[in-house]
Amino acid sequence: MGKYKICVYAICKDEIKFVDRWIESMSEADYICVLDTGSTDGTYERLKESGIITKQKIIKPWRFDVARNESMKLIPTDTGICICTDLDELFEPGWRKLFDMYWTDNTKQASYRYTWNFNPDGSEGHVFYSEKAHSYGEFCWTHPVHEVLSYTGSEPLIKRVVPGVQLNHYADETKPRSQYLPLLEMSVREAPDDDRNMHYLGREYMFYRQWDKCIETLERHLNMPRAVWKDERCASMRFISRALMAKGDEKEAFNWLLKAIAEAPHLREPYMEAANLMYKQKNWYGVIFFCEQALKVTEKNLSYICEPFAWGSRVYDLLAIAYYQTKNYEKSLENARKAYEKEPGDIRLKENLSLIEKLYKND
Template sequence: MKICVYAICKDEAQFVSRWVDSMSEADEIYVLDTGSTDQTVALLKERGVIVEQKVITPWRFDVARNESLKLVPEDCDVCVCTDLDEVLEPGWRQVIEKLWKKGVTRGHYRYTWSFNEDGTEGSVFDYDKIHTRHHYRWTHPVHEVLEYLGEGMERVVYLTGIQLNHYPDRTKSRGQYLPLLELSVKENPNDDRNVHYLGREYFYYNRYDEAITTLKRHLSLPTATWDAERAASMRYIAKSYAALKEPEMAKTWFFKAIKEAPYLREGYIQLALQFYKESDWFGVAYAVENALKIKERPLSYITDPSSWDATPYDLGAISQYYLGNYEQALIYAQLALNCAPQNKRLKSNYELIAKALK
């Protein structure tokens, strides 16, 4: 089996050594450099990576990805697409060789997109950028995805044991995302996925009215059927209303999100945070109690790490404290501290509640 890694990059010299080390199980590594002005290209070539340079104007991620895929030889069996700020944990090739059967076209695997300050995992979800050399192309100017062009059905295997970790450069701007998302939606106004992303991006830019309008349009699209993503749109609508000082509308939309996807913690936790802002301790307690009934964490990009870290227990401890239920508050405070033992505020809260209990 011939396995090749391919990537795009620009000014990522700081990541080259670590990235090549983690990709070294491949037979060949190909990189399209899109205009580096640092030592990225020289460092890649020193490590034996096959590099070509091409400036993509106007910039689009899908065009760059497709150009990088063209570098991979026709006789490659499996292509592994990563970025230079990502790291594959050792043994990934062995997993592919074991699980990639005849007829498989694409592999899914576990991806840690972010890490918390203490080194624990933050956002974790399934990823899908391992595929056959032929019958695939990248689409969308940003948040690009692989489109299957082969005959018949795409055949997917879950590559249990592969772990990809993301260690981004936090100083890099994401300013290009908004215009590219606007372009993507202009090109395909009924693509529900990118309409959701665009609405979310408006929220990130504090353009709350546009976020609400765009996310409501996402919900109106007939193809917007994934309940988890629909619920995420509802939560961003709710947070937009909260930012616009309309708390009742915010709570209405948080409850809509909970109804849409009752198996997700996120609606309850973000509702709890809204109640917290209002010092509604019964509301906080209600939302936390219901969130903690949900035990299974989905491996989806929709999942918010704060729903699965110390936050639910922290909110539970605070609400129970103000309700005078010190014993329950102390239990929650201990659980929160277990999640983040180095957090000084959580430790201080625990000590305060323990003192009140005495």
């Protein structure tokens, strides 16, 4: 094994269907630790049978940070690198040697590439860098939900990226997220000056279609002195626009999208949301303008803000339709082909391409 002992640790509840494949993926580590928080489906028994370090403890009232801090107590004291994963996440093989290669004596925290979800065709959806690898005994988890690692050490916080490591998330879609909203509301009450949690809460209100609360909370986020990350500010503006759209105020929704573009012109997402609104209004030249602007953004930002719809077939699909409607069949065909190349399994894109090809030949 390498210079540093590695421990992968996790929390779980009723995840027996993931246990075996997760342990296999994590088996490159020296230690594997799991805190079971009350499984009734045999998960805990299966974990014990596997021979890993495990314990069962009920966390009441439930908080993710408390559970993860309890799981950290299972980590052996001679561990050099701690990596927190969930049972529905799998490392691609060879991850251990990369940590051995890039971790140094003064490293406190490391990040690695993380695919949060996959599109129906198997391509990657949300991709960003996770930073859940850390030194032993110098971190704790904070916040009831969307918990983060907080550094408690006395030495400088040195962070590194571990190139080549890939962690994939295969979410259990049957698990509800109903606990998230009350936990986020609690998190904001506990830390009212935390801009990230304010953004998360506003986004959660959007998921729950609580449009007025969404708008109010995200406007609070934008007015916070610490809310300076332009990508996240842009996302708050886009979500306000979505809420206004749902309330029927397309004019104000468009104004917020213009603000979002001005805030972060280096991102594709606000241009694409503006293009979607233009499409809804059948403003074909508006669709063309915003899509062409989106295509000028060629570097995909690997943060959690990056959304798959801005990087898939949608931009070419909209251009194909808009150029078709404005009778520029050559451009329409060019973009229809690109859209189909992006998603060759999409029947509608295939039919659109066939239709435009016939029209172009007869033009």
